[in-house]
Amino acid sequence: MLMIRLQRVGRKHEPTFRLVLTDSKNGPKSGKYIEVLGSYDPRKDNKVEQFKIEKIKYWISKGAQLSGTVHNFLVTRKVIEGKKINVLPKKRPIVKEAVAA
Numbered sequence: 001m002l003m004i005r006l007q008r009v010g011r012k013h014e015p016t017f018r019l020v021l022t023d024s025k026n027g028p029k030s031g032k033y034i035e036v037l038g039s040y041d042p043r044k045d046n047k048v049e050q051f052k053i054e055k056i057k058y059w060i061s062k063g064a065q066l067s068g069t070v071h072n073f074l075v076t077r078k079v080i081e082g083k084k085i086n087v088l089p090k091k092r093p094i095v096k097e098a099v100a101a
Contacts, residue, residue: 004037004059005067016041019051019070021059035059040073053079 038051
């Protein structure tokens with residue numbers, strides 16, 4: 001299955017991200033991708049982002065899935081319609097270990 005996700009590039013403590021189309025079986029750090037669909041630099045004051053919107057819509061129409069973060073990102077920029085997805089991990093209650101008696 002094809003997936004559109006962010007791939008971190010850049011030096012230590014200086015993150016920049018590529019928006020890439022990749023196979024979902026490839027890990028985000030593997031470096032293997034089919035096509036670069038844009039870039040995002042969160043460290044700049046104006047949050048430099050350059051997306052190929054037509055290509056993103058094309059691949060979504062062909063069945064590519066979006067990662068949760070990319071989905072929220074595109075909803076915020078009004079590239080796609082919909083509600084944001086909660087991508088934070090679920091909180092689990094603290095379970096005390098059973099005391100062996």
